[in-house]
Amino acid sequence: MSAGSGSRSARTKTGAGGGQEDYGAKDGRKSTRPKVVKEDRGRTVGRNLKSARPKAVKEDRGRTVRHVHKREKTGEGPVSAGLQPGKNAGSDHKKAVWKAGNMLYPLPAVMVSCARPGERPDIVTVAWAGTVCTDPAMVSISLRPSRYSYGIIDETGEFVINLVTEELIRACDFCGVKSGRDTDKFLETGLTALPAVRLSFAPLIAQSPVNIECRVVQKLTPGSHHIFLARVEAVDIDEDRLDENGKFELNKAGLAAYSHGEYFALGRKLGSFGFSVKKGAKTDRVFG
Numbered sequence: 116m117s118a119g120s121g122s123r124s125a126r127t128k129t130g131a132g133g134g135q136e137d138y139g140a141k142d143g144r145k146s147t148r149p150k151v152v153k154e155d156r157g158r159t160v161g162r163n164l165k166s167a168r169p170k171a172v173k174e175d176r177g178r179t180v181r182h183v184h185k186r187e188k189t190g191e192g193p194v195s196a197g198l199q200p201g202k203n204a205g206s207d208h209k210k211a212v213w214k215a216g217n218m219l220y221p222l223p224a225v226m227v228s229c230a231r232p233g234e235r236p237d238i239v240t241v242a243w244a245g246t247v248c249t250d251p252a253m254v255s256i257s258l259r260p261s262r263y264s265y266g267i268i269d270e271t272g273e274f275v276i277n278l279v280t281e282e283l284i285r286a287c288d289f290c291g292v293k294s295g296r297d298t299d300k301f302l303e304t305g306l307t308a309l310p311a312v313r314l315s316f317a318p319l320i321a322q323s324p325v326n327i328e329c330r331v332v333q334k335l336t337p338g339s340h341h342i343f344l345a346r347v348e349a350v351d352i353d354e355d356r357l358d359e360n361g362k363f364e365l366n367k368a369g370l371a372a373y374s375h376g377e378y379f380a381l382g383r384k385l386g387s388f389g390f391s392v393k394k395g396a397k398t399d400r401v402f403g
């Protein structure tokens with residue numbers, strides 16, 4: 116995984132743990148100069164293209180666009196497996212193809228807390244976090260080895276994922292640009308550390324509505340970031356968030372999301388799981 120979308124120019128030399136990154140703000144745009152991509156390896160190129168070679172596009176408002184596949188409006192589309200001309204195969208959609216980078220958004224930006232015996236605890240902001248499986252409940256976080264928190268988690272095998280609300284978003288950003296090497300992040304943010312229930316060292320952040328206590332079971336080292344695969348040992352939920360029947364109202368907690376270098380408050384509800392096929396759902400086309 117290439118964090119910060121691999122954009123070297125977007126990194127600053129100062130800051131935490133061997134270089135800050137914008138975690139998606141610049142999307143691999145190394146320069147505004149267009150580059151010609153020589154080959155289109157592994158991609159199916161439509162038979163009816165004027166040339167089988169993709170064209171280099173000069174410039175798209177300062178962005179480097181590698182090439183654009185413009186399929187001719189001949190009625191016949193691309194010939195990839197499963198695509199049927201005139202049915203599910205489009206012919207006039209243009210796609211700018213960028214070099215490989217990270218573009219999976221929106222994401223939760225979470226605050227991960229950790230601690231080593233005898234030292235002050237640390238909080239690191241992580242956007243490359245994910246749910247891995249339900250049974251056993253497992254999650255992952257990807258960290259650059261240069262992060263101060265990386266050493267702590269590697270050594271103790273523990274961390275807590277703290278969900279972030281609108282209220283916590285400044286603290287979350289702060290913990291993502293300052294390093295625990297030279298900053299006491301609990302002190303500076305005013306956040307409160309609480310002991311975890313199932314972990315020995317990593318604390319919970321009291322102000323977060325949900326704290327996920329994790330124990331590392333495996334470390335993967337695929338590239339710039341290492342993945343800590345962890346088993347969820349306990350989930351701590353603010354009692355104030357439970358309604359009178361003990362139901363958890365997570366979506367009323369004001370959770371924040373992170374997308375393409377920016378933070379957002381979650382907005383309008385669009386539906387619930389499975390609503391597209393529920394009785395009484397629209398019976399015409401699902402899309403459009």
Ligand SMILES: Cc1cc2nc3c(=O)[nH]c(=O)nc-3n(C[C@H](O)[C@H](O)[C@H](O)COP(=O)(O)O)c2cc1C
Nearest residue numbers: 131240241242243258259262263264291293294295
């Ligand atoms: C929104 C955001 C998301 C981030 N996501 C990650 C991430 O997934 N992995 C990572 O290694 N660093 C990530 N960072 C950078 C670290 O949080 C940052 O380098 C931090 O200062 C490291 O703190 P530490 O040195 O105390 O561990 C992110 C930063 C921000 C602002």
